[in-house]
Amino acid sequence: MVISIEALDFAYQAGSTKHTVLHDINLDFAAGQLTAIVGQTGSGKSTLVQQLNALLLPTAGQVRVRDWVITAKSKEKHLTPIRKTVGMVFQFPESQLFAPTVLEDVAYGPKNFGQSSADATAAAKKALQAVHLPEDYWAQSPFNLSGGQMRRVALAGVLAADPAILVFDEPTAGLDPEGQADFLNLLKELKAAGKTIILISHQMDQVLAVADQVVVMKDGTVAAHESTAALFARDSAWFAEHALALPSVVAFTKKLVQAGYHFDQQPKTAAELAAALTAQVDWQLAKALLAEQGAGGGVQ
Amino acid sequence: MAMKNALAIHNLNFAYEDGPAILRDFSLTVPEGQWLAVVGHNGSGKSTLSKLLLGLLAAQSGEMKVFDRVLSEETLPFVRQQIGLVFQNPDNQFVGATVADDVAFGLENKQVDPGAMQATIDQVLAQVGMTDYADRQPDTLSGGQKQRVALASVLALQPKVIILDEATAMLDPAGKAAVLQLLQKLKARYQKDLTLIMVTHDMEEAALADRVVGLENGQLAFDEQPGALFQQGELLARLGLARPFTSALANALPVQPTAQMNEQELLAWLSASKR
Numbered sequence: 001m002v003i004s005i006e007a008l009d010f011a012y013q014a015g016s017t018k019h020t021v022l023h024d025i026n027l028d029f030a031a032g033q034l035t036a037i038v039g040q041t042g043s044g045k046s047t048l049v050q051q052l053n054a055l056l057l058p059t060a061g062q063v064r065v066r067d068w069v070i071t072a073k074s075k076e077k078h079l080t081p082i083r084k085t086v087g088m089v090f091q092f093p094e095s096q097l098f099a100p101t102v103l104e105d106v107a108y109g110p111k112n113f114g115q116s117s118a119d120a121t122a123a124a125k126k127a128l129q130a131v132h133l134p135e136d137y138w139a140q141s142p143f144n145l146s147g148g149q150m151r152r153v154a155l156a157g158v159l160a161a162d163p164a165i166l167v168f169d170e171p172t173a174g175l176d177p178e179g180q181a182d183f184l185n186l187l188k189e190l191k192a193a194g195k196t197i198i199l200i201s202h203q204m205d206q207v208l209a210v211a212d213q214v215v216v217m218k219d220g221t222v223a224a225h226e227s228t229a230a231l232f233a234r235d236s237a238w239f240a241e242h243a244l245a246l247p248s249v250v251a252f253t254k255k256l257v258q259a260g261y262h263f264d265q266q267p268k269t270a271a272e273l274a275a276a277l278t279a280q281v282d283w284q285l286a287k288a289l290l291a292e293q294g295a296g297g298g299v300q
Numbered sequence: 301m302a303m304k305n306a307l308a309i310h311n312l313n314f315a316y317e318d319g320p321a322i323l324r325d326f327s328l329t330v331p332e333g334q335w336l337a338v339v340g341h342n343g344s345g346k347s348t349l350s351k352l353l354l355g356l357l358a359a360q361s362g363e364m365k366v367f368d369r370v371l372s373e374e375t376l377p378f379v380r381q382q383i384g385l386v387f388q389n390p391d392n393q394f395v396g397a398t399v400a401d402d403v404a405f406g407l408e409n410k411q412v413d414p415g416a417m418q419a420t421i422d423q424v425l426a427q428v429g430m431t432d433y434a435d436r437q438p439d440t441l442s443g444g445q446k447q448r449v450a451l452a453s454v455l456a457l458q459p460k461v462i463i464l465d466e467a468t469a470m471l472d473p474a475g476k477a478a479v480l481q482l483l484q485k486l487k488a489r490y491q492k493d494l495t496l497i498m499v500t501h502d503m504e505e506a507a508l509a510d511r512v513v514g515l516e517n518g519q520l521a522f523d524e525q526p527g528a529l530f531q532q533g534e535l536l537a538r539l540g541l542a543r544p545f546t547s548a549l550a551n552a553l554p555v556q557p558t559a560q561m562n563e564q565e566l567l568a569w570l571s572a573s574k575r
Contacts, residue, residue: 040472040474041442041443041444041471041472041475042442146342146343147342147343148342173469173470174388174466174469174470175342176341176342176501176540176541177501177540177542178341178342178540179342179540202472202473243472243473243474244473248544248545248546249545249549252545252549252563252567255567256567256570256571259567259570259571259574260571261570261574270545270548270549270551270552271548271552273549274549274552274553275552277553277570278553278554279575281553281570281573281574281575282574282575283554283555283573285572285573286555286569286570286573289572289573290557
């Protein structure tokens with residue numbers, strides 16, 4: 001396991017049980033996997049991921065990242081290698097852009113971790129290529145870019161230091177559907193490049209599309225940690241109890257199953273569901289029913 | 301009596317300094333009481349439009365009328381009285397130390413008689429279902445609760461038009477559902493006395509509106525009822541909009557209903573057609 005969390009408690013004011021935000025967390029994250037963390041606002045998701053690179057130290061228990069152990073007593077000076085290994089992309093990362101040009105902004109991270117100016121610039125160029133930001137933009141001010149582009153610059157800033165583990169806190173909040181789709185592709189590429197990824201998301205369709213594993217948080221505890229397939233096989237009532245929205249495709253598949261349809265696995269998109277349905281529908285009958293309703297029946 | 305127009309925008313042109321044209325000969329008329337969704341790419345000019353309407357930015361040419369008065373320096377106070385704005389980020393719109401103070405702030409600015417103020421605060425907090433939170437600090441609220449308080453602050457000033465600029469984009473599903481439910485309730489209550497303009501990327505949200513207009517390259521790319529829009533897959537894709545699930549599924553089937561089906565109708569049809 002590349003990250004192990006053992007018996008972790010966290011309170012913003014140590015010693016006060018009243019402000020316990022996380023309680024008895026035990027979680028393992030395997031290398032190369034994409035794990036989504038979901039749960040209601042206030043369930044402890046962001047607090048949890050901030051333990052992973054020691055931005056917050058546990059009140060009790062420990063976090064192990066590779067061979068480094070983070071506890072309540074960890075000293076700041078020992079944390080640099082951990083921060084270099086675990087790259088953190090916060091919500092609205094574009095608010096942290098600051099340099100006069102895109103390239104300088106992205107090179108700041110590796111420079112800060114001690115790389116020479118030339119090495120940092122080379123790393124920055126590689127990272128900007130990885131996030132598919134065209135070279136025309138590199139000498140521009142990051143503040144002239146669109147929201148989706150600014151977010152890619154901010155992500156490149158984290159990638160430039162080449163962390164093996166990437167943590168994203170709601171990376172697509174506020175992006176338009178196209179920006180969201182772009183980002184999803186980027187996540188898939190990072191996963192293919194062997195990165196270990198932890199993704200906080202409210203968008204369950206995104207979780208369905210990219211996650212291998214899902215952690216469900218509720219009231220500061222882990223309510224479930226299982227494969228994405230196992231999670232979406234749970235019934236609708238369980239999702240409601242945990243304040244999770246079912247992706248439309250999953251909700252509709254469950255209703256079709258109640259109507260007698262069968263699916264070997266959960267389709268991830270409308271197109272996959274349509275393909276899985278095709279052999280199970282009597283299309284002559286379907287057409288006749290449409291004609292009866294006067295709703296037409298265009299045949300493709 | 302003829303229907304009044306809440307907004308009438310005619311041949312508006314706007315560009316940021318040294319930037320490309322954001323709005324080009326843009327025209328749009330919104331009748332009083334309409335629920336309008338405005339959709340389009342990031343950067344298509346949706347938010348610029350709200351800023352122009354409130355006089356936060358000045359257009360290079362063209363005309364904007366709010367309830368038949370042409371927007372100008374003289375009419376700006378009138379216009380701002382008619383239009384309330386709720387922003388995307390729930391954390392950027394609070395000034396008061398408590399929820400009630402926050403609602404009071406706008407009223408104080410309007411120099412409402414302090415005696416009458418409390419009744420208004422109570423009334424609007426009740427309308428948004430936040431009565432029990434009147435004494436809470438805004439930063440202890442969830443995102444959905446914050447946006448409901450932001451709406452209460454706007455409602456207290458009795459605007460005729462409320463613009464919601466991606467007001468649910470940062471909310472979790474429960475918070476989003478609560479805000480959308482509230483909007484439906486307000487719309488049912490105020491009818492033609494409330495014009496709602498919702499700037500959004502979310503097609504499920506746009507489906508609640510009476511009318512959806514899409515912006516592309518600074519102009520209107522379409523002007524439709526939601527049902528008709530959702531059948532136009534190519535147009536949606538070009539505008540970077542996600543097609544709602546039921547419409548996408550219907551479109552991918554070998555036999556397709558020609559009319560838009562909602563989820564229940566689609567399910568009933570498929571259930572009855574099982575081999």
